[in-house]
Amino acid sequence: MRKRFGELLVLDGVDLRVGRGERVALLGPSGCGKSTLLGIVAGLDEADGGAVSAGGATGARARLAQCALMPQRDLLLPWRSALDNACLALENQGRSQAEARELARPLLADLGLAEFERARPSELSGGMRQRVAFARTLLAGKELLLLDEPFGALDSLTRASLQEWLRRALERERRTVLLVTHDVEEALLLADRVVVLSPRPGRVVAEIPVELPRDACPRRELILSAEFLELRERALEAVEG
């Protein structure tokens, strides 16, 4: 899988490659074009120069079919229940509502939302809404998941628990992930590799492979371990240039 970007203002010659099944975090300051980059990979926007390919698809429309994007805001439809929001992609793909619900139900239960299936978004907490949004993204059935600051709008306690939760969810649902974040810890916790972008115009300034005994270790111990702190130092240094 190859991606290259050359959008004049926001992204300046980003060259990035994410292998199948790999999880990469894009780390960078606000406004460095991270979200723009995801929008381009997803096929929502076109790059002004360079070549982008996702799972072999190069055109914007073809890329749309390859990627599932989880936006910064949960964007749940207020008139649909949690379950039906998760079903959106399945219904768009032509399945009946009943069929889609059958497929979505086990996943919502896995995400600890079984009791909230019928709740409307306004009745859910921020963390639950984000989980429904994640279920909706997963159920699109795409190989490549693009996560755009999935927990950016949450308070730090909820964010910590959801990071832990997402780490496990991704362990179970092994997909290719491109995660955008401005949170160093989040990047290190969730990704196999952290790519640091410079302030606008965004360029790749560092690539940090992450090898941590993540699966064995609870989050609190992990983020205080010597290896984690060292990686964190390196990432911060790269961000600050």
Add this chain to the structure above:
Amino acid sequence: MTRPRRIAPALLLLAATVGVWQLVVRATGTPSWLWPAPSAVARAFADDDGLLARNGWVTLREMLLGFGVAVAVGVGLACALHFSTALRRAVYPILVASQTVPVVVLAPILVVAFGYGLLPKLAIVALVCFFPIVVGMSDGLRSADRQYRRLMLTLDAGRVDLFRRVELPASLPSLFSGLRIAAAYAAIGAVFGEWAGAGSGLGYVMQQAAPALATARIFASVLILTAMALALFVLVTALERVVVPWSRDAAA
């Protein structure tokens, strides 16, 4: 429990107004043909019950049918305008301009064209009702957040999926605002239509009662008209609660 409490102030004000009105008319000895007391209006209800019921039904039918036509045409047109920008640019200005033509002028022309029957009334009711419906629905369809459109694209949505699952539901609160305005206009439209030429209906009753100085009967007709408009309004509001329950949680 909160509902009776919410309408209590309105009922209280109404009762007080009626009471004061009765007292003032009695105290000043105003004749009934000039300004009838509430008791005289009540008597008109009792004396003319058959006449009022018969003609009330005629007007109600005009209101409901006209409103129905307006909903069908309004919703259809709003959807058509939504799907074609060219059509929107062509039709929207004409739509706005059509609303500046006074119904008072239009009504007699329609009577000349369609006669004294149901058709011209229906046309006038539909004409005054359909504008708020088109505007409400049309604005509602465009109100869906751009972010939702992008999201739906990443979720394999085609144009029809986007319309069905995002734009149409998003348009409903705004459509219902239009429907409520239209419900309030329907009664006025029907009476205008009858005023221009009719052999039945509450407008006709009022027109006949004025030269006969049967002022109490006019008041009674107005009350029935108000009650019918209010009922239609309440019906639309109740329907909105069933169809658009989420717009209330958004407000909360």
